Amino acid sequence: MKAAILNSLERPLAITQMPDPEIGTGEVIVDVAAAPVLSYANEVFNGQRRYTLELPIVPGCGAIGRVRASGPDATHLKVGDWVFCDPTVRSRDDALMPDIALQGWSSRGDGGLRLQRYFHDGPFAEQVRVPTENAVRIGDIDPGEAARWCALNVMLVPYGGLLAAALRAGETLLVSGATGNFGSACVAVALAMGARCVVAPGRNAEALDDLKQRFGARVRPVRLSGDEQADRERMQQAAPCPIDCVIDLLPPSAPVTAVRAAMMAVRPYGRVILMGGVGMLGDAGLDLPYPWLMRNDITVRGKWMYPTEAVTLMTGLIRSGLLDLRHFDVKTFPLDRANEAVSHAAANGGPFRMTVIQP
Structure with missing residues (x-):
């Protein structure tokens, strides 16, 4: 698959081919339709934000996509389902104090770093592998609206x-x-x-x-x-x-x-x-x-980030008409222009503005 890879904090993203992700138990492979570029992505990629990242990495933070494959623990997901890929990955072996990492973006503490090493690559690619619970169904959408649904991320x-x-x-x-x-x-x-x-x-x-x-x-x-x-x-x-x-x-x-x-x-x-x-x-x-x-x-x-059920609840607010995605102005870029997208996001951040990569 094609991906944008951060190899060094001193160099721009490299657009290249890499192996497709392989699915394991408790995981889902998603075809990425749209991935938001945060306004401060350039500060993460050049080291100014001092995020914990082990390079090389396919970066990104959250995405909208469709399920390509799911593991045996998925009882509701079907191939073709539209999902929000929640970047907030939590460890499963301590319910009271789970370690947390933002897939493709940052980690917190030694436990978070271990999570990042496994759920390493983010969605600036044609496919992304996420934990089953992080592929949250949002219902059918018009493919042309996938970029606007990235407003969920914000x-x-x-x-x-x-x-x-x-x-x-x-x-x-x-x-x-x-x-x-x-x-x-x-x-x-x-x-x-x-x-x-x-x-x-x-x-x-x-x-x-x-x-x-x-x-x-x-x-x-x-x-x-x-x-x-x-x-x-x-x-x-x-x-x-x-x-x-x-x-x-x-x-x-x-x-x-x-x-x-x-x-x-x-x-x-x-x-x-x-x-x-x-x-x-x-x-x-x-x-x-x-x-x-x-x-x-x-x-x-x-409070850091949000609980897992928040995606489903917010989808309900959108579906009911209480929350209107049309507030957001969206500028899209193909994956080949990922570096241009990062520069655009930095120069055009602010209220209700989104920059989105569409692989």
């Missing part, structure tokens, strides 16, 4: 945070990082889940206006000034009622003061979910006042 991340927060219909949510790629998707998902309104702080006035135009009065934009106390007060004032929940999706380059300003806008007895990257580049950590946390009974939870 929306599932904040959806995992909202599920962890137990967001309920009628609650008010604040999305820290609302003008970013994952943050804007979070706004869409929260509204689909029935949020009363979403407070959307950011510095990008154009992106804030776009959110307001897309979703109407249920989005309450707040232009950030950089003054932590003033920004916190403006976020609270923008909400029609106390803010029940805050989710942070800010990237590593964001200042920690922006995270804290948003977190401390939550009401007493409120919940905070941390999913961003602040501090990952060695900057200052998050400094929260102990008395505020304790006396206001604040719940703070970190």
Whole structure:
């Protein structure tokens, strides 16, 4: 099969032939129809993000495709089924503390690295081998819409945070990082889940206006000034009622003061979910006042990715019409132009924009 291979952090992807993946028990082979290119893929491939990758590797993070073959443990999958290839691979030998790797993308700890060495190659190829539970059926789709269904890859991340927060219909949510790629998707998902309104702080006035135009009065934009106390007060004032929940999706380059300003806008007895990257580049950590946390009974939870059932639940939101994939503008590239796709993704990231490789 043809694949795009990362051989070195100093060289572009090599488009070449490699052996087809071989199926084993507990595995599925998928013909890749569309694979998203994350906006920061160039930072992963050049080493700037310092992800744990053992080279050479076929990279990529998630895909839409059709089942080519499945193992004896698959009782529902059929050849030709459309599936989302979930990149979040979990070890099967410790239910309480499974090791995790993102297939074709990164790993965490020694256990995650062992997973990555086996479920190594990602979807920048004509075929990909995934664990059975990671080939999640999405129902029949128009093949021409496969690239747009890659929006699952973006929306599932904040959806995992909202599920962890137990967001309920009628609650008010604040999305820290609302003008970013994952943050804007979070706004869409929260509204689909029935949020009363979403407070959307950011510095990008154009992106804030776009959110307001897309979703109407249920989005309450707040232009950030950089003054932590003033920004916190403006976020609270923008909400029609106390803010029940805050989710942070800010990237590593964001200042920690922006995270804290948003977190401390939550009401007493409120919940905070941390999913961003602040501090990952060695900057200052998050400094929260102990008395505020304790006396206001604040719940703070970190969350990485999403539970396995999230794909099926989100597919239901899409099929019901509550979540509209047409919000996303998609630029597609053939596999032969994978390096061009990576450059395009870096230059054209942001809300509701996707770059997709179609092998």
